[in-house]
Amino acid sequence: xxxxxxxxxxxxxxxxxxxxxxxxxxxxxxxxxxxxxxxxxxxxxxxxxxxxxxxxxxxxxxxxxxxxxxxxxxxxxxxxxxxxxxxxxxxxxxxxxxxxxxxxxx
Amino acid sequence: xxxxxxxxxxxxxxxxxxxxxxxxxxxxxxxxxxxxxxxxxxxxxxxxxxxxxxxxxxxxxxxxxxxxxxxxxxxxxxxxxxxxxxxxxxxxxxxxxxxxxxxxxxxxxxxxxxxxxxxxxxxxxxxxxxxxxxxxxxxxxxxxxxxxxxxxxx
Numbered sequence: 058x059x060x061x062x063x064x065x066x067x068x069x070x071x072x073x074x075x076x077x078x079x080x081x082x083x084x085x086x087x088x089x090x091x092x093x094x095x096x097x098x099x100x101x102x103x104x105x106x107x108x109x110x111x112x113x114x115x116x117x118x119x120x121x122x123x124x125x126x127x128x129x130x131x132x133x134x135x136x137x138x139x140x141x142x143x144x145x146x147x148x149x150x151x152x153x154x155x156x157x158x159x160x161x162x163x
Numbered sequence: 164x165x166x167x168x169x170x171x172x173x174x175x176x177x178x179x180x181x182x183x184x185x186x187x188x189x190x191x192x193x194x195x196x197x198x199x200x201x202x203x204x205x206x207x208x209x210x211x212x213x214x215x216x217x218x219x220x221x222x223x224x225x226x227x228x229x230x231x232x233x234x235x236x237x238x239x240x241x242x243x244x245x246x247x248x249x250x251x252x253x254x255x256x257x258x259x260x261x262x263x264x265x266x267x268x269x270x271x272x273x274x275x276x277x278x279x280x281x282x283x284x285x286x287x288x289x290x291x292x293x294x295x296x297x298x299x300x301x302x303x304x305x306x307x308x309x310x311x312x313x314x315x316x317x
Contacts, residue, residue: 081295083258129291139170141297147168150183150278153205157191160201 064131067111072096073104077113077127084117084126172294177287179294181280189276193245193268208235215242221250237261245270252282259293260285 068074072094079085079093091101105125108114112131117124171180185192195201199210202223211222211234222236234255241249246268253261265281284290 081292127295129288129295132291132295139172139294142294143166143168143170145297146170146181146183147166149205150168150185152207153192153195154185154187156201156204157185157187157195160194161187161191 064111064113067108067113070104072101073108076101076104076108077132080114080125080127084124086122086124090125172290175287177284177290179280179282179284179290181282182277184271184275184277186274187276188274189245189268189270192276192278196248196266197244214239217242237264260289262289262293 068077075094076090079090087102087105090105091098094101105114109116109125112128114125115128117126168181168183171182195205197215199213202208202210202213206223206225208223208225211224213219213221216239219239219242220236221239222234224232224234226232236253236255237251239248239250241247248264248266248268250264250266251261252264253259262285263283265279265283267279267281269277269279271277282290284293
C-alpha cells in the first residue's frame, strides 16, 4: 500500500483532488478540511497523510494546531500543471477572435 | 494541431508571458480591449468602468455559476492605441496582491496580429498560486462530474 508515493498517485483520487482545491485558497487544519466531506475523519486523515508524503501538502505548526498548505513547487511537477491556465486563455482568445470576426463582417 | 496560445512561466521568475496570434487586423484586436461592450462579450464580464487613458482606471465584475460576484480593477499607466496598454490588475476581496500587466499589440500582416502579455507579480509564490487557480477549478469540475455520475448510480 505504501510503496509508491508520487504526485500522480496523489491526484489520481477525486477526494484528494478536492482537498487540494480547498487548501489551494488558504491553509487549513485537518478538522476544517474534514468538515467539507462526508467521509469519516480517519479516511480524510489518510488522504492528508498521502498528500503530505507526496509533498503536495506541507504541514505547519501554529500553536497547538497543524495547518496544511499547498506546496506549489511540487504541484508544478504535475506535467500538465500549466495546461488548464493555457486553456483558459485559449478559450478567452478564441472568443475574442470570433466576436471580432462577426463585428468585422457586419 | 499547433497551440495558438503560448504561455511561458520560467522556473524561479516572478513573471508570466502569454502570447497569441490572431486572424484579425491589429486595429480590431485592439478594439476588443478598448470597447466596453466588446470586452463584456469575450471576457464574459460586466464592465463597470473603463477609462482608456493614462491615469484612467477600470473595474470589471463577473458572476460565477453560484451567483457570487467577483470584482477586478486596475489603473491604466499607458494607453497607446493599436500598440500598448500598461495597467495594474487586482482581484478585490482576495489575498492576491496586485500585479502589473504589459500588453503589447503587434501587426503581423494587414490581416493578422499578435498580442504579447507580460505579467509581473510581487512574488514567485503569487505567480504560482495564480497559475493554480484554473488547475484547481479544472480538477474541481472533474470532481463535480464524477459526483454527478456516482450519484446517478445510487
